[in-house]
Amino acid sequence: MPINLQMPALSPTMEEGTLSKWLVKEGDTVSSGDLLAEIETDKATMEFEAIDEGVIAKIVVAEGTDNVKVGDVIAIIAEDGEEVSDVEAAPAPKATAKPAVKAPTPAPASKAEPAAAPQKMEAAVDGRVKASPLARRLAEQKGVDLAAVSGSGPSGRIVKADIDSAKGGTAPVKSETATPVPSAAPAPTATSGDFDIPHSTEKLSGMRKTIARRLTEAKQTIPHIYLTVDIELDKLLKLRGELNKSLEPRGIKLSVNDLLIKALAVALVQVPKCNVSIDGDQLKTFERADISVAVSIPGGLITPIVTSADSKSLSQISTEMGDLAERAKAGKLKMHEYQGGTASISNMGMFGIKNFDAVINPPQAMIMAIGAGQKRPHVIDDSLQIATIMSATGSFDHRAIDGADGAQLMKVFKELCENPLGMLA
Template structure:
């Protein structure tokens, strides 16, 4: 009996995904455990394994398709001994193409209308359809298309002056008798939408550019960070900490760990320091949940890692109880697999607080956006040598800035300040990181 293979939910929050690549083709025999496809979620590209054995009778969703809802049939698997042709009726679920077949039928009619000699049959609705079809085949900027639609200008009658004959806004002005510069604001008040037109003005009016499709990860980042800034009242607390003692301890530890193939980074030590500070100030190791405050009894530190498609935050779970060498080894493994898109959901979803370090880029100070449902994130700037008062005398010290972003609904300013103070003390007296 044939089986429908459906888009799986590869994480608790996944609602849709991109079928990035099929690793099998129709007619292939598969066994349980075989990798069938690569599916891109909002954070990683994951493998989809076969649960049953059989033959791929029909692929219903082409690779590269995005926005595929969880539970949508993506292929038909013919059972053992079942003929592939017998499983073929199932794909009739893909009988969705008929509506699309009707659209191409309209296209042949478009040239006739574009010829201008058969307007005897076109009612008002019919004339708008050919125009839309014609404009879709003509090189024109998105702004030019929008303004042309608002003013009733047929793009097929224009000659483009942009790169490669592309029609730009200025060409519409010529078609309107040179009065385009003034009417533009008026026409944007049309249902097309003022804001979107003004946005497009910045980059589409004859300026060479390309439109890049957003990945699922970038869409998720955009949505979550917008929600964070709109819904979470951020409070920012900044202090400076001397790194000299920490850098000295790091050098000594790395000398002792060299034979074990471990090399500690400053970031590894900052992860441990934040975890210990959260344990010392548990009022900051929380999440705001409507009419509840969730208090965590373990410090799981999400660490921001830049990857080609955006940003991901692999988690060092229970960092307060792990040695620096363990944190370093885990972080290297997680960061490496993050850049390959190979992290499992539990390795990047969750966390009780975050750390983002941009010191390696020379950034002195920045304020990070809270990653909900967490209630705080620590932003680390570059350590640099500068004049610094030590024991009432001006000396040269290596100093870095640290800025905590706190959800003021869940964390009071005084508690945030206590966390920052504890964090600084661990940085400046780092033996507490190895005690």
């Protein structure tokens, strides 16, 4: 019996996706575990594996198709012994029909409305002629017939310069008793003044739509509180150099971010009131620190998770983070590798950003924003010296975390970074 291959739900929030690319073609034999397609979800582009064995009898949904609903049949597999030619194709998912644009219904003529008639006539002219709002106003003031003017703007649009060079007195006389002409829906006008700005357009990916929706929800529904500390990094940088020398034979090179992930994880365990999440009318307090790390990828941002970062060695964190980041950029993360986490860290120091406020990634209740380490004048032992200073800003969900508890976390994070041996003990 033929097997209907359905659009899978590759994330808990996925309702539809884009079938980006087929990795098989009709007539190919597939086995369980074979890669069938690349599917763009609301989180990332992921590979879809076969569960059943057989031959691809029919590809129902072409690659590049958007808005394929979860559960829609995307292909049909013929089982052993079945003739591929005998397999009936399942109906392709119906495209969502766009509502037809309804032409405006002309209003019935009033018996005595002398003031309204000129406006209706003007609307009829505007509906036929492509002109900017300013050009229309100037044409009316100067008595210029827009229908007799050649537009020099984009797509023949009439702009101010065309009206300035046109001769006045050619506009038709507006009759108060004229029968209004039903007009087509007015063409959209530019929002940038008289002239359209040259531009290109690109369809938003599922990931970009999700980022826009989630960040909007986060800022609208989560009361953010921001706390910033300046951290002296010289001891941490020195320790990193020493550790990298000892790890060189193993081919491991620690980044500053690896040490900061560890510091945040240890701080969260030491200040458990910040290692929390709001779940309806309940507050969850987590027993381990799973750190979501913001990674920029083509078309958006994804946050792969270093699980149990508080108990892992720096070499483990570094190796794991390198693998996660590489697979994130290739779109090959598995769902459990970016879904969850108890807190996030976002480092923009490599771009020279001194400090910034990050948006909380719900359902988490905090995110740490890391700025660049810079040489700055700094008071050390009551004397002004030059030190490497980094600004870190914690964003906290004030529904779940009080300001004093957030301040305590920032204090512990600062102490661990300034005395990094403490996070290794």
